[in-house]
Amino acid sequence: MSKIEELAAAVTKGKAKLVPNLVNECLAEGTDPVEILNKGMIDAMSIIGEKFKNNEIFVPEMLVAARAMKKGVETLKPSLAGDSSVSIGKYVIGTVAGDLHDIGKNLVAMMIESAGFEVIDLGVDVPKEKFVEAVKNDPEVKIVGLSALLTTTMPAMKDTVEALIEAGCKNQVKIMVGGAPITQEFADEIGADCYTADAASAAQAAKALV
Ligand code: B1M
Numbered sequence: 450m451s452k453i454e455e456l457a458a459a460v461t462k463g464k465a466k467l468v469p470n471l472v473n474e475c476l477a478e479g480t481d482p483v484e485i486l487n488k489g490m491i492d493a494m495s496i497i498g499e500k501f502k503n504n505e506i507f508v509p510e511m512l513v514a515a516r517a518m519k520k521g522v523e524t525l526k527p528s529l530a531g532d533s534s535v536s537i538g539k540y541v542i543g544t545v546a547g548d549l550h551d552i553g554k555n556l557v558a559m560m561i562e563s564a565g566f567e568v569i570d571l572g573v574d575v576p577k578e579k580f581v582e583a584v585k586n587d588p589e590v591k592i593v594g595l596s597a598l599l600t601t602t603m604p605a606m607k608d609t610v611e612a613l614i615e616a617g618c619k620n621q622v623k624i625m626v627g628g629a630p631i632t633q634e635f636a637d638e639i640g641a642d643c644y645t646a647d648a649a650s651a652a653q654a655a656k657a658l659v
Contacts, residue, residue, distance in 0.1 A: 463513025543571035550598035
């Protein structure tokens, strides 16, 4: 088994203590950090998602796999993120109300930060009012990023975009959306300015928006 396969196996089994070492071993072998992220961790989480859908595993197993992946991302962060010493603007990000998924949101935040933004991370299960407040309280915020992983929280994303529009925030910020169930069509329907499918393209799109 290759090191990257060992890493993926450790993530799917939720072996959080083994994951940082395996990430470092992959890096020491010269594996590209993006490949480590994609093949060693994101693919592993897709396997977990499939197993959950097929009732082969349940929430606790999903949770330990998520914890293991978080450890891996923390270890990989210095190799993935570039120079963020100069700020090109503030970027507010959060997972919408009712939704506790934050691995993808954290990856987006990390890539956005390495693209040169100062990131204000509101966390998970963020009420629409908190997004509005974050924009209203800081004229330097240029973009708001909303993440949703559940079909059941897509309406909360819509509500948040509506609240930002109603509060007049669209004069100040652009709104970016993403997450597994989100599509370009949905983004257009709710009035978001930008949809991207992954963290790397979110960072590129954010730079293009300012
Ligand atoms: Co959840 N869960 N989960 N879960 N979970 C999914 C999303 C699910 C697809 C699993 C499945 O059934 N196959 C399913 C949703 C089904 C649906 O709505 N259609 C599901 C479910 C049902 C649930 C619960 C309801 C389960 C239950 O309790 N019965 C529950 C809901 C809790 C809640 O939120 N209220 C729940 C709970 C959990 C855990 C807490 C156990 C855990 C999350 C831990 C955490 O995040 N801290 C968890 C996990 C780990 C998953 C899966 C397995 C993995 C998610 C993940 O981290 N992927 C997931 C299955 C799957 O996705 N295949 C699943 C890796 C991550 C890097 O990808 O988050 O997609 P992702 O982010 C990507 C892109 O989407 C994009 O970029 C990221 C990186 O490239 N992106 C953006 C994300 N945000 C963006 C924002 C942008 C741009 C791009 O701009 C701003």
